[in-house]
Amino acid sequence: MPLLSQSSGRRLVAGIPLLWLLLLFLVPFLIVFRISFSEVRLAIPPYTPLLSWHHGTPSLELHASAYAFLFTDPLYLSSYLYSLKVAAVSTLCCLALGYPMAYAIARSGAATRPVLLMLIVLPFWTSFLLRVYSWIGLLKNNGVINNVLLYLGVIHQPLALLQTDFAVYVGIVYSYLPFMILPLYTNLEKHDLTLLEAAADLGARPLRAFLAITLPQSLPGILAGSLLVFIPAVGEYVIPTLLGRTDQLMIGRVLSDEFFENRDWPVASAVAILVLLLLVVPIILFQRIERRELEAHT
Amino acid sequence: MNDMSALPTENSPATPAGADRDAAYVRISHVTKKFGDFVAVDDVSLDIRRGEIFCLLGGSGSGKTTLLRLLAGFERPTAGSIYIDGVDMGAIPPYERPVNMMFQSYALFPHMSVEKNVAFGLEQEGVERASVRRQVGEILDIVKMAGLGARKPHQLSGGQRQRVALARALVKRPKLLLLDEPLAALDKKLREHTQFELLNIQQRLGVTFIVVTHDQEEAMTLGQRLGVMNRGRIAQVGTPSDIYESPATRFVADFIGSVNMFEGHVREERAAGLRLEVGELGCVVRAERAVSCASGATVWAAIRPEKINISRQPPPAGAAENAVAGTVREIAYMGDMSIYLVQIASGKMLRVTLPNTARGGERPIAREESVWLSWHGSSPVVLTE
Numbered sequence: 227m228p229l230l231s232q233s234s235g236r237r238l239v240a241g242i243p244l245l246w247l248l249l250l251f252l253v254p255f256l257i258v259f260r261i262s263f264s265e266v267r268l269a270i271p272p273y274t275p276l277l278s279w280h281h282g283t284p285s286l287e288l289h290a291s292a293y294a295f296l297f298t299d300p301l302y303l304s305s306y307l308y309s310l311k312v313a314a315v316s317t318l319c320c321l322a323l324g325y326p327m328a329y330a331i332a333r334s335g336a337a338t339r340p341v342l343l344m345l346i347v348l349p350f351w352t353s354f355l356l357r358v359y360s361w362i363g364l365l366k367n368n369g370v371i372n373n374v375l376l377y378l379g380v381i382h383q384p385l386a387l388l389q390t391d392f393a394v395y396v397g398i399v400y401s402y403l404p405f406m407i408l409p410l411y412t413n414l415e416k417h418d419l420t421l422l423e424a425a426a427d428l429g430a431r432p433l434r435a436f437l438a439i440t441l442p443q444s445l446p447g448i449l450a451g452s453l454l455v456f457i458p459a460v461g462e463y464v465i466p467t468l469l470g471r472t473d474q475l476m477i478g479r480v481l482s483d484e485f486f487e488n489r490d491w492p493v494a495s496a497v498a499i500l501v502l503l504l505l506v507v508p509i510i511l512f513q514r515i516e517r518r519e520l521e522a523h524t
Numbered sequence: 525m526n527d528m529s530a531l532p533t534e535n536s537p538a539t540p541a542g543a544d545r546d547a548a549y550v551r552i553s554h555v556t557k558k559f560g561d562f563v564a565v566d567d568v569s570l571d572i573r574r575g576e577i578f579c580l581l582g583g584s585g586s587g588k589t590t591l592l593r594l595l596a597g598f599e600r601p602t603a604g605s606i607y608i609d610g611v612d613m614g615a616i617p618p619y620e621r622p623v624n625m626m627f628q629s630y631a632l633f634p635h636m637s638v639e640k641n642v643a644f645g646l647e648q649e650g651v652e653r654a655s656v657r658r659q660v661g662e663i664l665d666i667v668k669m670a671g672l673g674a675r676k677p678h679q680l681s682g683g684q685r686q687r688v689a690l691a692r693a694l695v696k697r698p699k700l701l702l703l704d705e706p707l708a709a710l711d712k713k714l715r716e717h718t719q720f721e722l723l724n725i726q727q728r729l730g731v732t733f734i735v736v737t738h739d740q741e742e743a744m745t746l747g748q749r750l751g752v753m754n755r756g757r758i759a760q761v762g763t764p765s766d767i768y769e770s771p772a773t774r775f776v777a778d779f780i781g782s783v784n785m786f787e788g789h790v791r792e793e794r795a796a797g798l799r800l801e802v803g804e805l806g807c808v809v810r811a812e813r814a815v816s817c818a819s820g821a822t823v824w825a826a827i828r829p830e831k832i833n834i835s836r837q838p839p840p841a842g843a844a845e846n847a848v849a850g851t852v853r854e855i856a857y858m859g860d861m862s863i864y865l866v867q868i869a870s871g872k873m874l875r876v877t878l879p880n881t882a883r884g885g886e887r888p889i890a891r892e893e894s895v896w897l898s899w900h901g902s903s904p905v906v907l908t909e
Binding site: 430434 | 598623633649
């Protein structure tokens with residue numbers, strides 16, 4: 227008799243990722259969700275318990291005060307909106323830069339294509355943190371960019387590049403560009419080029435053919451790439467902390483400050499839950515597109 | 525259909541556009557196309573008349589598809605020029621040529637409905653919307669796809685997709701339609717049906733068709749004239765019967781239909797024909813064909829399998845000429861006809877086909893039986909190259 231019957235083997239294979247998600251996503255989420263409905267207190271752990279005992283009978287203690295607090299202090303709303311704006315602008319910049327690059331790679335010769343793809347992936351071989359740090363060296367007042375421009379006489383005063391929105395955009399676009407390029411490349415590479423010939427044959431000039439044939443067919447790639455950039459960019463913590471403004475925080479930074487500076491776990495958890503709600507819509511969208519792509523190819 | 529203009533016009537002077545109806549509508553003049561070191565099309569000259577169906581027939585790599593792509597403008601010739609209706613196409617990009625193409629893969633736009641696919645060409649010209657809708661409706665009617673306009677290509681069968689591709693290519697009423705293996709993706713039944721429909725539509729709309737195919741049967745039934753291509757060159761141009769009955773080269777004789785081919789030497793040349801000494805046949809071949817070649821020259825005799833008689837009795841004229849004895853080695857019953865493989869004294873196999881005209885009847889020839897093969901003097905074709 228085999229050690230595992232076929233169906234139990236199949237169940238095992240499907241069960242491992244399920245267990246993974248359960249332990250490392252759902253359970254932590256539930257813990258955070260539960261903390262967000264408690265109140266802060268000076269104890270270990272620093273929040274009120276879920277159940278309290280009064281004269282031998284348990285009573286459920288749920289507080290919405292953390293959420294209420296988020297709506298009273300404008301800091302949170304402005305951080306949310308700022309995060310959305312930064313993520314949206316960065317996504318558009320990634321798309322504007324990434325589409326032509328993905329297109330060029332998809333249309334390049336079979337010999338150069340792996341080399342170009344390798345160059346896109348190459349930065350991942352260096353630590354993310356290190357790469358973001360090195361942007362400080364480029365952008366700071368006596369950094370590489372300012373020194374070169376001063377030396378060339380283009381400017382006479384160093385430009386304030388670091389700790390600006392611009393620096394955050396540069397950092398995010400630089401870091402997330404591969405996540406835009408790769409899904410776009412995967413999409414564009416599959417395109418049937420005879421369709422463009424057919425369009426030309428029917429009288430469409432190259433730009434018209436691109437707009438009518440290539441662009442609509444690459445929409446799934448555009449959406450996949452955009453969501454892969456937008457979703458992590460909203461919650462980005464490292465880049466705005468190292469390169470960004472000090473007077474306007476992104477929501478990821480607010481969250482970490484609530485946890486580690488203010489030690490207000492309930493508010494921090496409420497911030498996290500709202501970030502998640504904010505991202506659930508694009509995540510669901512992303513999964514629907516992925517499923518449709520998958521169905522289209524089977 | 526057997527006039528001399530059917531031959532490649534090597535030295536004929538270029539006639540001005542539309543000078544007369546029989547003048548070339550498409551003129552391909554000394555066109556060569558190289559991809560690196562590979563010569564895909566090698567100095568091809570060809571005239572195609574207005575309103576005819578011309579089939580380019582050849583194996584894979586013969587250059588037929590490249591020639592079609594040169595006409596559509598997807599490739600630029602390395603040398604030579606192409607004229608359509610007297611206009612040099614040299615600098616004209618595909619989107620400005622008065623030509624439409626039906627692609628082998630159909631190349632329907634997958635994200636557009638049938639109607640949108642067909643309307644695409646008209647929309648590029650800025651035709652007003654009401655007129656687009658009317659013309660799309662008309663052409664979908666012609667290809668019998670009315671009522672399916674809202675479907676997407678993936679919701680259609682192979683035959684329906686083929687019709688949409690045809691409608692899309694015809695909606696702009698091109699004077700010249702290029703068809704790349706138009707029936708290759710269809711199954712046999714649908715193919716025969718579609719073939720006749722294509723002919724019907726071509727006549728109705730008066731379009732000039734240039735069809736590329738590797739299928740000789742398709743070329744024979746569809747084409748009014750054929751151009752057989754081999755290694756980038758045009759091996760022969762002519763009507764289907766010209767090419768079948770009077771192939772110009774061994775390649776053409778072998779490519780179109782099946783043939784028994786023998787190497788021989790010219791023994792005697794007369795006005796009425798030639799006598800060939802054919803060693804591997806063991807008999808003299810008399811061919812009633814005028815072929816100019818020196819006595820003693822090496823030539824090839826080609827005899828079609830259906831033009832050979834098979835019999836148990838020796839021919840009355842004796843065995844000296846156009847007859848040879850052999851043994852039946854293999855019989856393939858095909859229903860409408862049977863194929864006999866007959867081995868002669870030299871060991872060579874001859875292919876003979878006989879129609880199965882009678883049912884039952886006399887005792888059929890069996891395997892391992894000794895037979896006589898004979899043929900008429902008009903049957904052998906003498907080839908010098």
